[in-house]
Amino acid sequence: MFEKLRNKIRGFESDVEEKTKKKASLGEKAKKFVKERKVILEEEDLEKPLSELKLGLVESDVDYDVAEKIIEEVKEELVGKEIKWRKDVGEIVEKALKDALLKIFDFQFNFDSYIQSKEKPINILFVGTNGVGKTTTIAKVSKYLMENNYSTVLACGDTFRAGATKQISEHGESLDTKVIKHEKGGDPAAVIYDAVEFAEANNKDVVLGDTAGRMHTDINLMDQIKKIKRVTNPDLVIFVDEAVAGSDAVERAKEFHKAVNIDAVVLTKIDADVSGGSAISITYEVQKPIIFVGTGQTYSDLKKFDSEWFVNQLFKE
Ligand SMILES: Nc1nc2c(ncn2[C@@H]2O[C@H](COP(=O)(O)OP(=O)(O)OP(=O)(O)O)[C@@H](O)[C@H]2O)c(=O)[nH]1
Numbered sequence: 001m002f003e004k005l006r007n008k009i010r011g012f013e014s015d016v017e018e019k020t021k022k023k024a025s026l027g028e029k030a031k032k033f034v035k036e037r038k039v040i041l042e043e044e045d046l047e048k049p050l051s052e053l054k055l056g057l058v059e060s061d062v063d064y065d066v067a068e069k070i071i072e073e074v075k076e077e078l079v080g081k082e083i084k085w086r087k088d089v090g091e092i093v094e095k096a097l098k099d100a101l102l103k104i105f106d107f108q109f110n111f112d113s114y115i116q117s118k119e120k121p122i123n124i125l126f127v128g129t130n131g132v133g134k135t136t137t138i139a140k141v142s143k144y145l146m147e148n149n150y151s152t153v154l155a156c157g158d159t160f161r162a163g164a165t166k167q168i169s170e171h172g173e174s175l176d177t178k179v180i181k182h183e184k185g186g187d188p189a190a191v192i193y194d195a196v197e198f199a200e201a202n203n204k205d206v207v208l209g210d211t212a213g214r215m216h217t218d219i220n221l222m223d224q225i226k227k228i229k230r231v232t233n234p235d236l237v238i239f240v241d242e243a244v245a246g247s248d249a250v251e252r253a254k255e256f257h258k259a260v261n262i263d264a265v266v267l268t269k270i271d272a273d274v275s276g277g278s279a280i281s282i283t284y285e286v287q288k289p290i291i292f293v294g295t296g297q298t299y300s301d302l303k304k305f306d307s308e309w310f311v312n313q314l315f316k317e
């Protein structure tokens, strides 16, 4: 799913090496007997390689502004750094970029610990644009929780789309878990509210609230999701988006975050052939962790997000 950043790095390695050699040979004249020379990386050495890297990030679907900020951090890390003569400059730059990317994904939040320690029932609301995989993700998360001995209730807060109730009811049947639903056109907040009451009365652990897909630009529907949040007071709001969203991802994430204050992200469809940059853009934008990724259409196609794995994939040859 990833564009290869490594090629970019290899491309400019030789430029910097040339420069280090030149410096070294000047140095040689001055200090004949020094065996291991050191060279300080300067801003001008890095200008070209870093702009290549920025392009690499943008080609991997990272939002342009986000890519610029990341590269700025890498530059700060590298300018003034002492490198050994002949040392692999490509490796140094690659490591600095990897570190900057890993820093973006560095959060304290752990979903499993949260579920374990939080008072039950836990009310989780899923939001996002149309067709990104919210309902499927709810079914997958339900399975994941049930496998870990938690009981779930699915709330059909999508009272808008024809077929939504049937879709989630089928999941409920397959997973053998309770689904709370109302008539089509009903109030989504009331469905989720009922689901929480059901969970309280029946000692269920986690309520997974589905909502209708909505465009982040639709003022009425964004007002509705704000109301759903206000009335149902969820413990966690999870923003679902698809890896294939590409450069749209940042705008969507920003608007949903503004409306309902996202706590965590699930990135679906990473099995599709995409470059992976949405993960970086969304996380950078909302500063919230990606907890799961969707890797296919079946219930078991849900994986914990592993930032090291993700960043390594970006650089894989
Ligand atoms: N390949 C792949 N397909 C997925 C993944 N997650 C969901 N899908 C598919 O995406 C399509 C839409 O999924 P839904 O769960 O209905 O999406 P939604 O966000 O609930 O859609 P709306 O309720 O209409 O907004 C379905 O065909 C799913 O099987 C994933 O991780 N990988």
Ligand SMILES: [Mg+2]
Pocket (backbone or CB within 6 Å): 134, 135, 136, 158, 164, 210, 211, 212, 213
């Ligand atoms: Mg849905």
